[in-house]
Amino acid sequence: MQFQFSPLIDAGIQAGKYIPVFSNGVPISMARDAFTGQIVSHAIGATVGNSPLSPLLAASQFITSGVQMYQTQRGFADVMNGLQSIQASLGVLQGTTALIGVGTVAGVALTAINLHQTLKLKKEVEQMRLEVKNGFIDLKQALKDQGAEIRQIIEEVSQDIKFEQHRIILVRAYGLFIQAMNRFRSAMQLQDVSRRNAEIDGARGMLFEALADYTNPHLLEETCAAGQLRRLECAWIIEQGIITTYQVQDEMSAVSDRISQLQDKVCKDAVGIINSCESYDELNFIFPEITRIYNHDLQVFNSWQNHIDWMRSRSDSEGVSLPSSELKLLTTADFNNSDLITTQDTNFTAPPEQLTYEGLAEKSHFYSLRDQLLYLFDYKLRQQSELYINQQAANAGYKTLVPSNLEQASDLAIANLYHYFKIRDESEEILELPSNISLVGYEKLQELLTAGKWEEANEETRLVMLKIAGRNQQGYFEVKDIEQFPSQDLYTIDQLWLTSSNGKFGFGIQKDIWQSVKQDWHKFGIRVKWAEDENEYQVFKWISMHNLIFSLKAPQGHLPAVFPCISQSTGFSANVVWSLLSRQGF
Structure with a gap:
């Protein structure tokens, strides 16, 4: 982040008359007279790269408020403005959860x-122009131009019992925040320092209560990656309020300690959110937003800490934040018209992060894009990817794919190369059938699978299982049939599919996916592509048996699919599949 000064001060810096003030080896938002040491100005703006500083949830006013507090309540005014800024951010970020809801969310939402x-x-x-009530906004009115489908989703979410449970907690948390x-x-406003500090301590306690609600692990577990992001963004806002209570005291x-913790928490939370992302719709949502937070909000937090550390580094032997010499310079400095401001695009053109992501999405696939986002927060992961690429190359x-070249490559190139070699490496690994398997009765199934005739093999699997279960005449399975299905036969069928597809298909693969999505039927359906995810909220479009993908291009766990829903033309028999995936022994 680079600070911008008024043209007069900037000209003085260029001429050597003024010099920037440094902290931790980087410039902060002040300039000194090069000869007298007099602090002459605060910055009037800041940029990140070639873009004006424009954080999503951080309040840039907090950067300078600590220093400016030594100037006749000026810093207190900045604190007030900062509190107003984070309050607006919290209202919007929490309010939009009324469209995300709980669980899987539609891409259009x-x-x-x-x-x-x-x-x-x-x-x-x-x-x-838009009012926040109890932590929520009237999304139907605010998004009225988005069409009837969005209004319908908002209505469906509002009637969802599970979201109502979340909403009650979020309303309570927002209420605590506003009271605090x-x-x-x-x-x-209190002049008595003791009374003022006692009230600030009380406000801080309320903020900690609100923070506990936003970081409730049970609530976070029940939401998708997008929902987790919005709730944790609210938590990061609360953290800023807590930090500010210490600052005014x-x-x-x-x-300094809590700002450092906040930066670490944002990075750790972001990695968790990215890893929980399961669909393109979620990735389309979180990628630009997390990139904005990385490029702008974390920069604000880092600069805030640099300013605080500058003050601490000048503490006198008695622990006073600034010695009298520095204090005198600050109190006499002319900071008129030197408010650090952020810039937001009033034309509301697409944010640069959105445009960047759209460009990357044209050149990458889901897992590559997800890794590129992870690289921002976990450089060791990128180094591991570089090492793997170098070894495979x-x-x-x-x-040409040597360490010196890979270090200079973009995240896009590294992620794409990593997954290129990963797929190539995995395709060369040949799985073999366990020696203890008897193939008597499975000769035809083995022949079809070996030949890659996936559709015929899927039907043969269904027929073989019906025969073993004694359900030939009925032509379908009931739960008890799966519960009583011989474990050895189930294991044999699974291993035939697993080895023939080189680890891509099989009941065991489906079971792993089932457990990874915490036995969420809808998430499972989307992961194995038995359901379409381009549909209205919680109205899943289950595919028919005729629309299955009978090739190795199908998603992992897509086959075998041998339990069609009997009562309707599309979908799968949930109870039968659940029974199978709950079985042990494969």
């Missing part, structure tokens, strides 16, 4: 509240 749309809503709230903010603001060691005779 996520598009309606993506980064671009959220920035618009935030501006509406800041300009008081009001108490904090009132405390800032001049507890700079605590401030050496084996394949690619002489």
Whole structure:
């Protein structure tokens, strides 16, 4: 992040008359007279790369408020503005959960509240054209231009019992936050320091209560990656409020420590969200937003800490935040018209993160895109990918993919190369049938699978299982048939599919996926592509047996699919599949 000064100050810096103030080896938002040491100005803006600083949830006012507190309540005013900013952000981010709901969410819903749309809503709230009530906004009104489908989804979410349970907790958390903010603001008006600190302590306690609700692990487990992101964004906002309570009490060691913890938490939470992302719809939503947070919000937190550390580094022997010499310079500095401002696009064009992602998506697949996002927060993962690429390239005779070149490559190139070699490596691994398997009665199935005749093999699997279960005449299975199905036969069928597809198909693969999605039938259906995910909220479009993908291009676990729903033309018999995937022994 680079700070911008007024033209006069900037000209002085270029001429050597003024110099930036540094902390931790990087410039902060002040400039000194090169000869007298007098602090002459605060920055009036900041940029990240070539873009104006524009955080999604961080309040840039907090960067300078600590320093400016030494100037006749000026810092307190910045704190007030910062609190107002995070309050608006919290209202919008929490409010949009009414469209995300709980569990799997439709892609059209996520598009309606993506980064671009959220920035618009935030501006509406800041300009008081949109009201936040109990932590939620009237999304039907706010998104009225999005069409009837969005209004229908909002209505369906509002009637969902599980989301109502979440909503009650979120309303409580937001209420605590607002009460804490009001108490904090009132405390800032008190002249008696002891009374003021007591009230601030009380406000901080309320913020910690609100934080516990937003980070409730039970709630987070029940939501998709997009829902987790929005809830944790709310938590990161609360953390800023907590930090500010310490800052106005001049507890700079605590401030520095908590800012450091917040940065670590954002990175750790982001990795968890990315790893839980299971569909393109979710990735389309979280990629631009997490990139904005990485590029802008984390920069604000880092600069905030640099400012605090600058003050701490100048503490005198008695622990006073600034020695008298520095304090005098600050109190006499002219900071008029030197408010650090952020810039938001009033034309509401697509954010650069959105455009960047769209460009990457044209050149990458889901897993590559997800890894590129992970590389932002986990450089060791990128290093591991580079090492793997180098090893595989050496084996394949690619002489240019050496460490020095890979270090210079983009995240896009590294992620794509990693998955290219990964797929190639896995395709060369040949799985063999266990020696203890008897193939008597399975000769035809083995022949079809070996020949890659997946559709015929799927039908043969169904017929073989019906014969073993004694259900030839009925032509379908009941739960008790699967519960009593011989384990050895189930194991044999599974191993035939597993080895013939080189680990892509089989009941065991389906069971692993079933467990990974925590036995969520809808998520399972989408993962194995038995259901379409381009549909209305929680109205899953189950495919028919005729629309199965009978090739190795099918998603992992897509086959075998031998339990069609008898009562309707599409879908699969949920109870029978559940019974199978709950079985042991394969």
